[in-house]
Amino acid sequence: MNKVGRDEAGLKTLLMGNEAIARGAVEAGIKVGVGYPGTPSSEVGEVLGELAPELGFYFEWSLNEKVAIDVASGAALTGARTLVMMKNAGLNVAMDTFATLPYTGTRGGLVVVVADDPGAHYSSTEQDTRVLSQYAEMPCLEPKDQQQAKDMTAAAFVLSEKLEMPIFLRSVTRLSHASGDVILGGIGEAPLEVGWNKHFKHPFRWAVYGPPGGAAGRHGWLKEQYPAFLAESENSPFNKLAINPDSRVAVVSSGMGTSYVNDALTALKQQGACSVLEIGFVYPPPVEKMKQILQAADSILVVEEGNPMLENALKELASDLGLKKTIVGRSTKAVIPAFNELNPDLVMKAVSGLLGVTIPTVKLDPASLQRAEELTVPRSSALCAGCPHLGSYAALAQVMKKLKDDLVIVNGDIGCYEQGGYGLAAQVITPTSDATRKYPVSSPYEILDTTYVMGSGIGQAMGQRRALAGDSSKKVAAVAGDSTFFHACLPAVAGASLYNTDITFLVLDNSWTCMTGHQPSPRSSVDGMGAKIDTLDIAAVCKAMSVKCLKTANAYNLEEATAAVREAIDFPGFAVVILSGECMLQVLRRDGSKEPKTHVVTETCIGCKACVRVGCPATLFDPKTKKAGIDPLLCVDCGLCAQVCPVSAIVTE
Amino acid sequence: MELNVMICGVGGQGSVRASHILAEAAINAGERARVGETFGAAMRGGKVSSHVRIGDVYGPLIRERSADIVVAQEPLEGLRIGQKFASPQGVVVLNPAPVYPVDVSTGNAEYPPIEEIEKTLRGLAGKVAVIEGTRIAGEIGNPRSMNIVMLGAAYGTGLITFDRQILLDVIAAAFKPKFKEMNEQAFLAGEKACRDVLR
Ligand SMILES: Cc1ncc(C[n+]2csc(CCOP(=O)(O)OP(=O)(O)O)c2C)c(N)n1
Numbered sequence: 001m002n003k004v005g006r007d008e009a010g011l012k013t014l015l016m017g018n019e020a021i022a023r024g025a026v027e028a029g030i031k032v033g034v035g036y037p038g039t040p041s042s043e044v045g046e047v048l049g050e051l052a053p054e055l056g057f058y059f060e061w062s063l064n065e066k067v068a069i070d071v072a073s074g075a076a077l078t079g080a081r082t083l084v085m086m087k088n089a090g091l092n093v094a095m096d097t098f099a100t101l102p103y104t105g106t107r108g109g110l111v112v113v114v115a116d117d118p119g120a121h122y123s124s125t126e127q128d129t130r131v132l133s134q135y136a137e138m139p140c141l142e143p144k145d146q147q148q149a150k151d152m153t154a155a156a157f158v159l160s161e162k163l164e165m166p167i168f169l170r171s172v173t174r175l176s177h178a179s180g181d182v183i184l185g186g187i188g189e190a191p192l193e194v195g196w197n198k199h200f201k202h203p204f205r206w207a208v209y210g211p212p213g214g215a216a217g218r219h220g221w222l223k224e225q226y227p228a229f230l231a232e233s234e235n236s237p238f239n240k241l242a243i244n245p246d247s248r249v250a251v252v253s254s255g256m257g258t259s260y261v262n263d264a265l266t267a268l269k270q271q272g273a274c275s276v277l278e279i280g281f282v283y284p285p286p287v288e289k290m291k292q293i294l295q296a297a298d299s300i301l302v303v304e305e306g307n308p309m310l311e312n313a314l315k316e317l318a319s320d321l322g323l324k325k326t327i328v329g330r331s332t333k334a335v336i337p338a339f340n341e342l343n344p345d346l347v348m349k350a351v352s353g354l355l356g357v358t359i360p361t362v363k364l365d366p367a368s369l370q371r372a373e374e375l376t377v378p379r380s381s382a383l384c385a386g387c388p389h390l391g392s393y394a395a396l397a398q399v400m401k402k403l404k405d406d407l408v409i410v411n412g413d414i415g416c417y418e419q420g421g422y423g424l425a426a427q428v429i430t431p432t433s434d435a436t437r438k439y440p441v442s443s444p445y446e447i448l449d450t451t452y453v454m455g456s457g458i459g460q461a462m463g464q465r466r467a468l469a470g471d472s473s474k475k476v477a478a479v480a481g482d483s484t485f486f487h488a489c490l491p492a493v494a495g496a497s498l499y500n501t502d503i504t505f506l507v508l509d510n511s512w513t514c515m516t517g518h519q520p521s522p523r524s525s526v527d528g529m530g531a532k533i534d535t536l537d538i539a540a541v542c543k544a545m546s547v548k549c550l551k552t553a554n555a556y557n558l559e560e561a562t563a564a565v566r567e568a569i570d571f572p573g574f575a576v577v578i579l580s581g582e583c584m585l586q587v588l589r590r591d592g593s594k595e596p597k598t599h600v601v602t603e604t605c606i607g608c609k610a611c612v613r614v615g616c617p618a619t620l621f622d623p624k625t626k627k628a629g630i631d632p633l634l635c636v637d638c639g640l641c642a643q644v645c646p647v648s649a650i651v652t653e
Numbered sequence: 654m655e656l657n658v659m660i661c662g663v664g665g666q667g668s669v670r671a672s673h674i675l676a677e678a679a680i681n682a683g684e685r686a687r688v689g690e691t692f693g694a695a696m697r698g699g700k701v702s703s704h705v706r707i708g709d710v711y712g713p714l715i716r717e718r719s720a721d722i723v724v725a726q727e728p729l730e731g732l733r734i735g736q737k738f739a740s741p742q743g744v745v746v747l748n749p750a751p752v753y754p755v756d757v758s759t760g761n762a763e764y765p766p767i768e769e770i771e772k773t774l775r776g777l778a779g780k781v782a783v784i785e786g787t788r789i790a791g792e793i794g795n796p797r798s799m800n801i802v803m804l805g806a807a808y809g810t811g812l813i814t815f816d817r818q819i820l821l822d823v824i825a826a827a828f829k830p831k832f833k834e835m836n837e838q839a840f841l842a843g844e845k846a847c848r849d850v851l852r
Pocket of ligand 1: 038415417510513
């Protein structure tokens with residue numbers, strides 16, 4: 001069994017933050033786990049899915065976060081302890097339900113786990129979802145390390161049942177995707193009987209519009225709960241106050257900020273030198289403890305990951321109390337920048353500034369440092385060797401080249417294929433201010449014009465088409481992967497078909513949700529717990545939505561794929577092309593890797609770089625000999641480079 | 654006590670695995686441990702770095718110029734991470750086998766000469782030990798055990814003070830039983846190579 005599920009209370013082991021959260025749920029005796037993958041949150045669901053069959057609960061990868069939170073709340077209303085997980089952006093998708101749930105509350109423990117991504121390593125924004133828990137008036141916990149992630153998750157279920165309210169657990173990349181020592185607790189059982197009572201404690205408890213008072217009445221009820229939330233926060237073991245009566249300065253921190261502060265105080269040998277307030281129950285924050293620290297200190301540093309939420313709360317409280325204090329943090333650029341994630345250097349600087357101590361300096365050889373900078377070249381993100389998206393993009397690029405003067409807008413979407421809009425870091429781009437301008441595309445990494453969020457590509461294509469109405473020389477296309485297709489594209493496909501919007505929609509079907517770590521998609525024939533299931537048929541879905549021009553092609557067969565894309569782009573109306581090819585990494589995992597046979601016949605190679613333009617990391621080019629080559633450690637014999645070689649210099653046997 | 658080890662390389666080389674092994678071993682040896690990972694969007698071939706922190710530590714990230722050991726599974730990544738994180742007293746353990754970035758294969762950039770990388774790092778870190786991890790692993794029977802050779806090399810710096818057997822036990826548990834002997838050989842070969850170079 002996965003070590004996360006071991007029934008060995010007291011065992012000290014290394015857990016990733018996401019594993020620790022899953023463990024906390026298991027210790028609380030969850031009955032239903034649900035989520036939609038998204039870095040850095042996915043492992044919470046992966047681990048729950050792996051443990052579910054053995055420990056006897058249910059786990060599902062829902063088709064998007066809105067569905068996930070609905071499935072989760074449905075389960076929780078029956079009394080079942082339920083965890084729902086997603087990444088930051090996922091909460092935006094789930095927002096409608098999320099913002100409404102507190103109006104009824106819950107019966108069974110419901111924990112909403114959201115992993116934020118300060119620094120936007122894997123995300124379209126740095127959004128701080130703690131603010132959204134405040135917006136929804138839902139209590140929020142924020143762990144500082146892996147041990148606390150486990151303990152808080154388990155405690156959140158108890159709290160949720162006590163307050164009859166969903167509890168929000170906010171993680172961040174540096175918690176979710178970091179590991180630390182955790183002492184396991186025992187695997188427990190949930191106390192509530194699962195059942196159904198439509199008038200549970202209130203008439204029509206689960207009908208937001210229902211009597212008495214409708215939604216506004218329920219909002220009033222939620223407001224009445226606030227003192228109980230606050231009392232929990234005041235008494236929470238996750239909020240710790242230590243006053244140093246000999247100091248007039250203080251640090252207030254939450255989540256990962258607390259860990260960085262502890263590191264800084266340790267490195268500076270200043271533990272205990274000032275008053276500290278560590279806040280783990282961040283909404284509502286512990287007002288009494290905040291008052292005490294305001295009274296104990298004149299100068300306060302607030303270290304939190306994301307928006308200045310606690311900082312502003314402290315400032316407001318100080319002003320309510322008529323106290324003039326210096327409170328600095330995220331909103332004070334010179335102390336902590338207003339964007340990007342915290343790091344230990346930054347926090348050390350802020351803490352040393354507060355305490356008036358100096359950081360020991362490190363002497364470095366400036367010449368070596370300068371030389372190192374000169375020598376370092378970028379390593380741009382690239383699609384994997386043999387990725388089917390390379391074939392789809394090569395086909396699209398060939399069609400775009402043949403269209404010559406026509407402008408093709410290609411709207412991207414979110415998945416491995418979004419790398420089609422990353423460019424290559426070492427390449428110099430010169431922007432212009434023209435309204436219309438066509439740029440050459442020399443690699444798949446330049447093919448996309450837009451990338452926003454899941455499902456936005458097809459909708460933006462529809463808008464561009466309407467705005468550019470009458471100019472048929474401007475072709476408009478969009479791409480999306482199979483997981484994204486089912487997550488966020490279905491209503492847009494229905495709309496484009498209904499209004500026959502003249503765009504081409506390429507579905508890049510690699511059978512998995514790859515970018516987030518190969519969770520199953522509706523194309524994978526496996527569910528979130530590893531059981532075999534039937535797949536959903538994308539072509540059948542499009543047919544049912546009355547799509548008139550529907551093409552399918554093998555992403556690894558360039559001739560076939562190019563012809564399909566060309567016909568779709570020429571079609572005057574909404575056209576869908578499904579380009580299929582299973583993710584090569586998944587194929588290799590299942591079938592094992594073989595010595596590649598693909599190689600370049602150097603004498604035949606004319607150095608035209610057609611193969612290099614496919615953008616495969618296994619294709620090399622020697623600028624001295626002007627000959628292409630294949631890296632045998634990376635090549636997987638997909639054959640794409642051989643298909644573009646005009647002189648058949650690449651041989652695959 | 655505080656020991657900071659940075660393990661860097663390219664996606665697919667096993668640096669995350671190696672960092673978890675080291676941290677798990679530290680916990681088994683009675684220490685506290687943290688691992689912070691940073692990787693990009695790419696599944697394979699992207700730059701990856703793992704911060705391993707052992708001892709009296711709280712957060713998962715190493716401060717700049719505070720890594721006691723930088724394990725570079727790939728030279729360009731060793732240069733990138735070494736210049737930022739290697740402590741001037743620290744040791745860089747460098748596998749000199751390059752993995753070319755697309756920027757180089759598409760002709761947009763030139764891969765720096767390995768000797769230059771080594772020379773530059775010598776100016777920034779206390780010591781640089783070039784350990785031919787990929788070659789040694791290949792000779793032992795599987796180039797994929799390079800990450801274990803390099804872990805052995807990190808142990809060979811002498812800065813990791815807990816018992817070698819604790820690490821070997823965690824390695825044995827982390828892979829299929831049939832790899833046990835090979836991984837042990839890989840670890841010991843890396844350790845010896847590093848001790849020989851640093852002597
Ligand atoms: C709202 C939201 N939820 C989750 C994610 C995380 N995420 C990034 S890409 C992706 C889907 C990738 O699958 P697919 O579209 O099939 O493309 P592939 O990576 O397989 O090429 C997901 C779920 C996100 N970016 N936004």
